[in-house]
């Protein structure tokens with residue numbers, strides 16, 4: 001029996017926003033696994049509050065988040081998010097109406113995306129086995145290319161103009177760099193690669209590089225190297241073993257982390273944490289994938305990305321032991337080849353979920 005379970009189970013309040021597409025399917029699976037884990041471990045208790053903020057709500061009411069909605073979210077310890085985006089709502093409205101409308105005011109400035117090849121699964125890279133690709137991508141999550149600055153004029157005319165302005169502030173770059181160095185320091189290889197495009201973008205990206213090197217001086221135990229984002233794609237494919245922790249801008253890391261997930265086996269396995277490291281606001285946890293219109297309602301969405309996300313959420317809440325156990329159970333199920341078709345299997349979302357719940361019960365039996 002763990003020392004924890006002699007005390008009262010620690011309570012956590014989780015806000016669930018399943019939203020669109022396969023979001024509700026994977027979040028339901030994630031909640032089932034988390035409930036099983038909390039019951040089996042006895043060391044923590046989760047209460048879930050559902051928020052029906054989605055593109056359906058938007059179409060009915062004209063808004064994704066009702067008045068006072070963010071204040072309600074603040075009362076929770078963490079937010080578990082599915083995916084937002086619907087075929088009949090422009091993507092920039094759904095993303096800005098829901099996901100960014102939470103991340104930005106809550107200053108969840110560090111978007112953390114671990115990726116590795118899970119045991120029992122295969123990378124599309126011929127020579128990469130589990131252990132050969134084990135990365136954490138830290139994405140600046142509050143400004144950069146997604147700062148929302150810019151405008152359009154002369155709409156529809158031949159001389160129509162649009163600007164999309166990237167914003168880089170010293171304060172935001174410094175804080176995400178420091179977070180990335182701390183993340184790198186906490187990993188065995190203590191190596192940080194900062195990604196840039198300072199050959200072509202000579203203002204914001206040059207400041208980004210300078211700040212990376214300034215902050216590096218505070219972390220003499222961390223090895224640092226620099227990559228231009230285009231060359232980084234080649235290195236990820238050709239020398240995955242050479243990378244560990246990676247820090248990049250909002251846009252660059254958004255793209256690189258999808259590549260990372262695919263190289264690890266599938267976009268369906270990868271997690272994301274949107275962290276407010278000051279802990280003033282709740283942090284938000286979501287699988288990396290989107291609404292996946294092509295498989296919505298078919299019961300074949302891979303729930304592993306949400307399970308891994310749930311493990312990252314528990315880790316953030318301080319439940320390290322349960323997080324490690326959950327990851328172990330996920331990998332055991334992958335080793336048994338109970339996987340969805342994106343990983344080459346035939347299992348449904350429900351079958352993978354039941355198999356992970358079964359592993360959890362066994363892992364804690366006779367604890």
Ligand SMILES: NC(=O)c1ccc[n+]([C@@H]2O[C@H](COP(=O)([O-])OP(=O)(O)OC[C@H]3O[C@@H](n4cnc5c(N)ncnc54)[C@H](O)[C@@H]3O)[C@@H](O)[C@H]2O)c1
Nearest residue numbers: 083084085086091267268289290291292294295301302342
């Ligand atoms: N964080 C978010 O909420 C988020 C992220 C990305 C995209 N989106 C939105 O989602 C919608 C669709 O975007 P997209 O097609 O570019 O990306 P997507 O991630 O939804 O889908 C890309 C491909 O990956 C597959 N896939 C995704 N998740 C999977 C899973 N769990 N299991 C198995 N296969 C999976 C899909 O079937 C599809 O073929 C758009 O509206 C987009 O704006 C939202």
